[in-house]
Amino acid sequence: MKQSWICLTLCLGLIATATIHHKTPHAVAKRNKKTTTPTLPATWDASTTSPHHVLLKGATVWTAEGKIIPSGQVLLYKGKIKAVGEQVTAPKGTTVIDVKGKHVTPGLIDTHSHIGVYAVPYLRATSDGNEMSRPVTAYAWAEHGFWPQDPSILAAVAGGTTTAQILPGSANLIGGRSVILKLRYARSVQKMKFPGARQGLKMACGENPKRVHRSLWSRMGSYAGYRRAYLKATAYKRKWDAYFKKLKAWKEKTKKAASQPTKKATSQPAKKKSALKKPKAPRKDINLETLRLVLEGKIYVHIHCYRADEMLQMIKLSKEFGFKIRSFHHAVEAYKIADVLAKEGISASIWADWWGFKHEAFDAIQENAPFVSAAGGRAIIHSDSATGIQHLNQEAAKTFYRGKKIGLKLSENEAMRWITLNPAWALGIDKVTGSLKPGKMADIVVWDGHPFSVYTRTQMVFMDGNIVYHRQAKRPITDFQVGLGPILK
Numbered sequence: 001m002k003q004s005w006i007c008l009t010l011c012l013g014l015i016a017t018a019t020i021h022h023k024t025p026h027a028v029a030k031r032n033k034k035t036t037t038p039t040l041p042a043t044w045d046a047s048t049t050s051p052h053h054v055l056l057k058g059a060t061v062w063t064a065e066g067k068i069i070p071s072g073q074v075l076l077y078k079g080k081i082k083a084v085g086e087q088v089t090a091p092k093g094t095t096v097i098d099v100k101g102k103h104v105t106p107g108l109i110d111t112h113s114h115i116g117v118y119a120v121p122y123l124r125a126t127s128d129g130n131e132m133s134r135p136v137t138a139y140a141w142a143e144h145g146f147w148p149q150d151p152s153i154l155a156a157v158a159g160g161t162t163t164a165q166i167l168p169g170s171a172n173l174i175g176g177r178s179v180i181l182k183l184r185y186a187r188s189v190q191k192m193k194f195p196g197a198r199q200g201l202k203m204a205c206g207e208n209p210k211r212v213h214r215s216l217w218s219r220m221g222s223y224a225g226y227r228r229a230y231l232k233a234t235a236y237k238r239k240w241d242a243y244f245k246k247l248k249a250w251k252e253k254t255k256k257a258a259s260q261p262t263k264k265a266t267s268q269p270a271k272k273k274s275a276l277k278k279p280k281a282p283r284k285d286i287n288l289e290t291l292r293l294v295l296e297g298k299i300y301v302h303i304h305c306y307r308a309d310e311m312l313q314m315i316k317l318s319k320e321f322g323f324k325i326r327s328f329h330h331a332v333e334a335y336k337i338a339d340v341l342a343k344e345g346i347s348a349s350i351w352a353d354w355w356g357f358k359h360e361a362f363d364a365i366q367e368n369a370p371f372v373s374a375a376g377g378r379a380i381i382h383s384d385s386a387t388g389i390q391h392l393n394q395e396a397a398k399t400f401y402r403g404k405k406i407g408l409k410l411s412e413n414e415a416m417r418w419i420t421l422n423p424a425w426a427l428g429i430d431k432v433t434g435s436l437k438p439g440k441m442a443d444i445v446v447w448d449g450h451p452f453s454v455y456t457r458t459q460m461v462f463m464d465g466n467i468v469y470h471r472q473a474k475r476p477i478t479d480f481q482v483g484l485g486p487i488l489k
Contacts, residue, residue: 107162140176159390370403
């Protein structure tokens, strides 16, 4: 094995290469013509993953699944985690990085962010998160308003966040589709899209949609608006289901007819031709197309909702129309229905201590996430802030220690899951990221101290096995940061 100081120098050299060399993948040339497919392929370049063995040695390793390893090792290879343990066998030529005295965690994941759609320098010109033309804009996609040059992206990575869900805002009952991104340098949002991740649907209840649209004056009107949209979507889905059934039958008949030997012309050629006529597809509606995919379970539902009673109403709505809610966002009263959320398998993406900025936020408590977790639910700490996304570890720490103070039995590993594995589950990517487990993506953060300490800062951030951030490296300042002060953590 090489000397650690030499290897660290080599790894620092990766900073310059890991983020700027992108070969155009074949996927770019083969555009997907089915624009309504929810799992649109990212133009992800596999060549950006590190081809070398890299060993992080001597740190306290937080797996976010099993135990915390006091003096552990993590072996990375070809963009994936190859091994984790107290002693890891590394092949000859492995780059060894001495991280003794430091802490290693999975890359942090934010389920609720608007960076890129509300971009620095926060002008009206860079505000593309809300399509406020009507209450239901399921046809809008956050990725189409995302600006990949937003300086907030680098700031988020500097804080240890490697993946984020970018959502439309909460002005509408149904705001549109979200996109899951790996926060890597790219010239287009397609280059940042998390490979294989589903889109989400952003819905909102409560004060926001009620105050924005003059067509909605009450929560009664809001609920009626959801039902009207999903009733239309249900009818629309029936048409397409019938069409797909006819299309399948037509394909089977056509295949059968093609396999049969040619016969002499019958006396009824017109009838035979009619029987093999391809069915005509219904007219597409881009608004209802999104909701149809929701009803089919192909798009995850994320709902901005504060009050416990409204969350229960939304659960009722989901059961009426047969879709599943993946996560309630903000959910300041989740602690009141923590048992229900656990039973229904709905996660709660919440703040550590935001409260009181509007009436529906008045009953928030700092022990919200611990109560959800103690009830067996999936608690998640989200940001909803270009600043908060830089400090997810400290936000988790605040609410974790509040829970411990009132006597709830919580482990530090469980609190780490609030910002890693649980949000990965909410986004449907927990099989490939969110914990330090062999086979998962090598998205990793090295901290200079305990990750729940207010004094701790990131030292290195790995994405797909490459160092994409190092505290000691020089970082250019963009024109959009001039006059804003130090936004990097």
